[in-house]
Amino acid sequence: MALLAAPFQFKGLTLKNRVVMPPMCQYSVEAHDGTPTDWHFVHYVSRAVGGTGLIIVEMTDVEPDGRITNRDLGLWSDEQIPAFARIVSEVHKYGAKIGVQIGHAGRKAEDAEVPVSASAIQFPGSRYKMPRALTTEEAEQMVIKFAESARRAVEAGMDTIEIHGAHGYLIHQFQSPLTNKRDDKYGRDLALFGVEVIEAVKKVIPEDMPLIMRLSAVEYVDGGYGLEYSTELCRRYKEAGVDIFHLSSGGEGPIGSGGRPGVHPGYQVPFARAIKEALDVPVIAVGRLEDAQLAEAILGNGDTDLVAVGRGMLRDPYWAIHAIRELSGEIELPQQYLRAF
Template identity: 50%
Template sequence: MVKLFEEFSLKNLQLPNRSVLSPMCQYKAEDGTGLPNNWHLVHLTSRAIGGTGLVMTEMTNVEKRGRITDNCLGLYNVQQQEKFKEINEEIHKYGSKSAIQIAHAGRKSTIENSDIVAPSPIPFSDSSPVPRELETSEVDEIIERFAESTKLAVDAGFDTIELHGAHGYLLHQFLSPASNKRQDLYGDPYLFPLRVIEAVKSEMPADMPLILRISAKEYGAGGYDFDFAKEFTGRFLKAGVDMLDVSTGGDAPVRPEVYPAYQTSYAKELKDLYNVPVISVGELQDPKVAEMVLQEEMADLISIGKGMLRNPYWTKEAAALLGAELKLPGVYNLAY
């Protein structure tokens, strides 16, 4: 049996197969509005037509200043919600499920003349602006923004929600000793993520799973190692996280050596340690590699980024290569 094309269930999330569109920024939102448009409709729906099990939107931000750029998506008003609802209706027509990755860029925002904020006034890189340290009350307000964005996402028809706690964005910034030097209660690296998880869960149906993307280790100077990631992961699972999306890095402008399946060992160790379903990501676009990762029980779902940028029908191509049956809508099957 080809495991990539087995169904997957978690709470009320029922996926037709184990392929996931990795959330990748498109930088195509309407200038300054955070609104999705026809670009996002076509980008996301085409992957559903191509057979992807779970179609995940790019990093979508919980407030205006939380966007990476002026052309990044937001979900903090009804206009944005209505656009996402239209996209979800199209995704669902083709049998795929939808997910949204919600986040706040913090010090990684590059919007000019914006209020760039962070746990501490430490820039991301030598060429980045120095962010303003958030007041304690402002941290509490951002937690509320995560709750509000979650409510909008649920009402827009998403099937599951992923919190972005990786790649150097705000949740990650609070976790990292390299970016959090606070002297108030949020100097505790666990507190902000835990309160965000609690706030998000309060707006989610009990049977909807919450996914958390983490960086299993950091590559920058003064960052945390995998042992620390294992510790905080355990706390977040107890707080209500249902599934992990395991990546690495992003805390500094340092890149690791990249090769096929280079992050799967972290996913497997967390899966085995906590008996929790995991998504693995990173150089898995070769269908044989993706299938091997699943067969070896290193992950439960396979997240494909650049491979699906190159080919929106990656999942169908994988089925053809691996000898699995996957029916596409319309006359598309004639191509195979």
Template identity: 65%
Template sequence: MADLFTPYSFKNLTLKNRIVMPPMCQYSVQAEDGNPNDWHYVHYVSRAVGGTGLIIIEMTAIEPDGRISDQDTGIWSDEHIPAYRKIVDSVHSYGTKIGIQLGHAGRKAQDAEPPMAPSCIPFSSQYGMPRALSTDEVEEKIQLYREGARRAVEAGFDTVEIHGAHGYLIHQFHSPLTNQRKDEYGKDYALFGEKVVQAVKEVLPEGMPIIMRVSAKEYVEDGYGIDYIASICERYKHAGVDIFHITSGGEGPVGSDGGPKAVPAYQVDLADEFKKKLHTPVIAVGLLDEFEVAQNVILEGKADLVAVGRGMLKDPYWALHASEALQGEQKVPKAYERGFPRKNK
């Protein structure tokens, strides 16, 4: 029976354990012209030292106005590649695999003037009125995702995750609440995301899996549920998505944290249901900071991988501490062995 510390393989991606650090934007750290800096280097490499199996770099914009804020990272230029390659090489040196999440904030871009979206519907009264993308511009965005993926491959990443959740651009296209277009991208809600997946797949080497993050549930009136998004994701699956990263919310006042009523593992059943509907591997996420809770997700077969977000912001060595608490197999760096007495026996 698999547990958190059982290796996991899919296509050419082999992980030493089932623990994932999900994408988490750093916001307050100035990424000049989209380039990751020393903060990002230490932030990610320290989690590799801490035993994480897979790290997924924060939502990385495919163009400058695709950033949530101007403080965030991007991958719209070949000039970004060396900084990412430095992070990737160091993460690999600790036996951890690393991916990057490609995204575009769409109408949730806080510093874009104006932001852009499928339709002229603002996120809230605190956000700017977005302009609707022309059909030609939509096609251009698809190519920007493709180029971002190409650069990710050149930087040495092991996998690419496409952000289709939390109310960002792809989510805006596949949600009837935010897509009121009259062209083909409005008549077919899955078309934009499907073409993005196809474009990304074109530039990835054979055997590199594509991950896609989707919100399985919208927390607003008339928002979609899991049956709707599962039908959309069938299209994404056939286009080339290999693993789905199951989250929820983000299109309204309730964000990806599930709101004040959220409890540990509140999204796990969504991941479990999604896994059964699409027969694909899934990553579960959502207040899985407690070691035993995360362990049970794998033991009960509800997900293939477990993403621990806020827990890793608090503790870079979450995976090592989990292995200590749960008697799991995990290699502690020699320099830190004195801090883990059980591992020295």
């Protein structure tokens, strides 16, 4: 059996293979109310039909002004639960598991009248507005909003929750020295906001549900943090309750101002391996991993536990079937498609 096809089990989550569809915004909400549409239903269910082990629904926001744009998903209201539950139910029919990424865009919320952030520091670029700093009380209320969104995700039947702490969004803005210039408790301890979100979410999800966190391992900007800093962040977040880390990079400034990310396949894999080895936790690697042989190699080398394929899966909803077939010829297919193989 190909390693990519091997089951993965952690706590109460059992995946039929090691293939993850990472969260990728679709900007396809029609009524600006944050509720999934038929596009989202077809988009996610088709990847379940295509053999994916774990599907992580795109960044889903804890309040309306937390969206990157008004066409993004949200879980700030109980009225949004049924549309997510419909997707979950259908995904499960094809043997896939599904989670949702809970987040807040912070200063990168393009359609918010006045975005919020850890500090009043504008993200570079003409489409971004000057944010205002959240008060201490508002930050504490934001923690509760994350927990309430997680509660709704559980009610919708999600198998796991991913907290978005990467790519320059709100939690990242609190944990980065570039954007957190506060003088309150969240400024004295830059990991505190993320820790409080994790602890609050853990209280509302089942005890056997793994909690995933996505983190930028390095910042490609002048004065940005590196792997040593993010390793200690992950250590704090693990102590707070994170079970699995999903390692990406960048997002807190204009790319290239303080170093440039790789463009080669697997350029972020060393970040996943470093966190895995330092903290002895399961990790998800991501970043140009759509070559089946490469995906198999990083599993075989012990670099990662799960392989996330983003743009490759946008191009091919059946990437998992095709990759596993290429590696081993042994694939599980929907009976409706058997004659094609």
